[in-house]
Amino acid sequence: MSERGIKPSNQPALADFKVSVDTVIFSVDTQQNRVLVLLIMRRDDPFSGQWSLPGTLVRQGESLEDAAHRVLVEKIRVNNLYLEQLYTFGGPHRDPRESPKSFGVRYLSVSYFALVRFEEAQFIAEGVSGIAWYPVKQIPSLAFDHGKIIEYGYQRLRNKLEYSPVAFDVLPDVFTLSDLYQLYTTVLGENFSDYSNFRTRLLKLGFLADTGLKASRGAGRPASLYRFDAEAFAPLKDKPLVFL
Amino acid sequence: MSERGIKPSNQPALADFKVSVDTVIFSVDTQQNRVLVLLIMRRDDPFSGQWSLPGTLVRQGESLEDAAHRVLVEKIRVNNLYLEQLYTFGGPHRDPRESPKSFGVRYLSVSYFALVRFEEAQFIAEGVSGIAWYPVKQIPSLAFDHGKIIEYGYQRLRNKLEYSPVAFDVLPDVFTLSDLYQLYTTVLGENFSDYSNFRTRLLKLGFLADTGLKASRGAGRPASLYRFDAEAFAPLKDKPLVFL
Numbered sequence: 354m355s356e357r358g359i360k361p362s363n364q365p366a367l368a369d370f371k372v373s374v375d376t377v378i379f380s381v382d383t384q385q386n387r388v389l390v391l392l393i394m395r396r397d398d399p400f401s402g403q404w405s406l407p408g409t410l411v412r413q414g415e416s417l418e419d420a421a422h423r424v425l426v427e428k429i430r431v432n433n434l435y436l437e438q439l440y441t442f443g444g445p446h447r448d449p450r451e452s453p454k455s456f457g458v459r460y461l462s463v464s465y466f467a468l469v470r471f472e473e474a475q476f477i478a479e480g481v482s483g484i485a486w487y488p489v490k491q492i493p494s495l496a497f498d499h500g501k502i503i504e505y506g507y508q509r510l511r512n513k514l515e516y517s518p519v520a521f522d523v524l525p526d527v528f529t530l531s532d533l534y535q536l537y538t539t540v541l542g543e544n545f546s547d548y549s550n551f552r553t554r555l556l557k558l559g560f561l562a563d564t565g566l567k568a569s570r571g572a573g574r575p576a577s578l579y580r581f582d583a584e585a586f587a588p589l590k591d592k593p594l595v596f597l
Numbered sequence: 598m599s600e601r602g603i604k605p606s607n608q609p610a611l612a613d614f615k616v617s618v619d620t621v622i623f624s625v626d627t628q629q630n631r632v633l634v635l636l637i638m639r640r641d642d643p644f645s646g647q648w649s650l651p652g653t654l655v656r657q658g659e660s661l662e663d664a665a666h667r668v669l670v671e672k673i674r675v676n677n678l679y680l681e682q683l684y685t686f687g688g689p690h691r692d693p694r695e696s697p698k699s700f701g702v703r704y705l706s707v708s709y710f711a712l713v714r715f716e717e718a719q720f721i722a723e724g725v726s727g728i729a730w731y732p733v734k735q736i737p738s739l740a741f742d743h744g745k746i747i748e749y750g751y752q753r754l755r756n757k758l759e760y761s762p763v764a765f766d767v768l769p770d771v772f773t774l775s776d777l778y779q780l781y782t783t784v785l786g787e788n789f790s791d792y793s794n795f796r797t798r799l800l801k802l803g804f805l806a807d808t809g810l811k812a813s814r815g816a817g818r819p820a821s822l823y824r825f826d827a828e829a830f831a832p833l834k835d836k837p838l839v840f841l
Contacts, residue, residue, distance in 0.1 A: 368657045370614040372687060372705060413612045413700040416688040441685040441707050443616060444660040456657040461616060461705070463685050515837035516760065593759035593839040 369458045370443075374421040375408035375499065376465040377439065377506030380474035380486060381523055383535045387488045388510070389474060390503055392495070393428060394483035399449045400496030404487075406503070408462070421465050429477050429484060431469065435522070439464040440505050447498050464502045466509050470523055514540050515596055518560075521581035529568050529576040530555065537597060546597050554597060560586040613702045614687075618665040619652035619743065620709040621683065621750030624718035624730065625767055627779045631732045632754070633718060634747055636739070637672060638727035643693045644740030648731075650747070652706070665709050673721050673728060675713065679766070683708040684749050691742050708746045710753050714767055758784050759840060762804075765825035773812050773820040774799065781841060790841050798841060804830040 378391040392404040409424040411417060418436065425431050441463050445451065448460035469477070478484045487493065489507055492500060513519045520536055530552050537545060546554075555561055562582040567575035622635040636648040653668040655661060662680065669675055685707050689695065692704035713721070722728045731737065733751055736744060757763045764780055774796050781789060790798075799805055806826040811819035 365656045367615055367654050368659065369702075370616050370655075370705070371611055372614050410611050411614075411687070412609045414689050415612065417685070438684060440682060441661070443655070443707060445658050458613075461614070463687060512837075593756075593841065595837045595839050597837065 366456070368445075368456070370461050371458055372411045372417070373408050373460060373462045374411065374417055374424070374465060375406040375462050375502060376421055376425065376436065376467055377406060377503055378434075378467045378469060379489070379506065379510050380469050380471050381536055381539055382471050382474075383532065383539050386535075386539050387490075388507070388540055389471075389486040390489050390492065390506075391429070391474075391477065392485055392487050392492075394485075395496055396483070403496045404485075404493050405496035406464075406499045417463050429481065430479075431477050432473065434467050434469065436465045436467050439466040439502070439509060442498055442502065462497070462502070464506070466506050468510065468513075468519060468523060470525075511541060516594065518581065518586060518596070520596070524581075527564055527566065527578040527580050529578060530561075531576060533579075541597075551597055558589070558594070558596075560589065610700070612689075612700070614705050615702055616655045616661070617652050617704060617706045618655065618661055618668070618709060619650040619706050619746060620665055620669065620680065620711055621650060621747055622678075622711045622713060623733070623750065623754050624713050624715050625780055625783055626715050626718075627776065627783050630779075630783050631734075632751070632784055633715075633730040634733050634736065634750075635673070635718075635721065636729055636731050636736075638729075639740055640727070647740045648729075648737050649740035650708075650743045661707050673725065674723075675717070675721050678711050678713065680709045680711050683710040683746070683753055686742055686746065706741070706746070708750070710750050712754065712757075712763060712767060714769075755785060760838065762825065762830060762840070764840070768825075771808055771810065771822040771824050773822060774805075775820060777823075785841075795841055802833070802838070802840075804833065 380389045380391075382389055391407060393407045395401055395403055395405050407424050407428055409420055411420045415423070421436055425434055441461065443459070443461035445459060447462070451457050451459050474486055478486055489503065492503060495503075514537060520533060524532060524536060531548075533555065534548050534551050537551065560582045561579045562585070564578045564580055566578040568578050569575045624633045624635075626633055635651060637651045639645055639647055639649050651668050651672055653664055655664045659667070665680055669678055685705065687703070687705035689703060691706070695701050695703050718730055722730055733747065736747060738744075739747075758781060764777060768776060768780060775792075777799065778792050778795050781795070804826045805823045806829070808822045808824055810822040812822050813819045
């Protein structure tokens with residue numbers, strides 16, 4: 354491997370990179386029928402004063418996951434955040450610090466995906482300046498290609514609702530089938546399934562346990578409260594499954 | 598953003614990276630009941646003389662996808678390879694070129710996933726030295742963390758068979774239901790489903806078209822030949838679906 358400055362002329366020069374980790378953190382406000390994403394106001398150039406994803410550049414000796422956790426602990430108040438890697442964006446010209454003429458250092462972003470409960474979401478942004486939850490349908494102009502990263506993350510969120518029990522990490526411990534349907538509708542849109550089919554399908558999967566409790570809300574008759582039965586779900590964990 | 602050498606002492610130093618793209622290319626030999634992965638013998642240090650995934654370091658001005666395509670065109674003969682990004686491995690100490698004491702340049706790998714037909718696979722490796730298809734269950738000791746990358750890719754392959762119509766990209770244009778079952782069994786193991794359930798399930802999904810042709814093989818009665826009906830599948834494309 355040749356180093357810069359001593360490379361033979363027939364060997365094309367390798368790109369040099371800094372690496373950032375940028376995290377798309379979603380929350381779902383089922384009452385207002387909105388998916389929210391956490392944004393941070395940048396204080397440094399480039400894009401100083403613009404909204405962006407929470408992110409940081411990876412330091413010497415630091416793993417990608419450690420860098421992701423560091424920025425979340427430093428900049429926002431959050432407990433037990435579940436993180437998974439989303440996608441890596443690494444093309445040229447995605448950061449103005451790279452001079453297109455001089456082939457300067459490039460900036461590659463390894464993005465991560467996270468989902469938090471709405472109550473936790475309120476805690477995260479409370480009383481902290483330069484941090485806000487934006488509805489995913491009303492994202493302002495963002496720094497870098499962070500708008501594209503959010504689009505990618507939103508698709509992942511939809512896939513996770515369809516193929517994994519992630520909804521039960523977001524709902525309260527006990528919930529009505531109508532709460533669950535509302536969560537799916539908020540993320541997937543009105544027309545993903547009618548309520549009756551959804552209800553039949555979910556109950557048939559066998560991991561929703563009726564608690565015997567009822568919730569009285571508004572004028573209708575009280576609705577049964579369910580909980581996610583992790584034990585009943587365990588044998589299904591590694592099987593392919595669709596949740597709607 | 599501070600540069601190395603002139604950083605203020607309270608600012609931790611950022612890591613410098615080179616970036617490689619490494620591709621896990623699978624093929625499925627249903628006759629011999631084996632999943633194969635393409636390996637390349639390294640000719641340069643580090644790990645000279647050891648098997649590795651086909652990969653390269655990203656050059657100045659080059660996108661990640663372009664780098665992945667370049668190595669495939671340069672090193673192996675392949676047509677119309679479908680590539681998708683797999684995962685990014687970027688922790689410290691994954692490459693011996695990084696001196697753990699001096700915090701030298703780190704090497705991050707953006708891995709890609711590909712799947713080719715078995716006939717194409719035979720063409721790729723034919724008459725080229727230092728390239729071989731290895732059964733995924735008999736992988737030799739590999740350079741870097743490439744063994745871990747293959748494990749990750751194998752999981753992706755299983756998921757794709759479960760949740761997407763990727764099988765029909767790998768099978769010939771016409772096939773028997775037994776061919777299709779054999780492909781699934783080869784990748785997912787013997788016990789994923791019995792043949793009769795699998796057959797019922799796949800026919801019910803409605804995108805396998807009976808060609809009217811029969812295949813005579815061995816002693817049994819001739820089996821119907823099917824083709825994948827892309828038009829019938831189109832409305833299902835964006836719906837969550839399980840293929841078994």
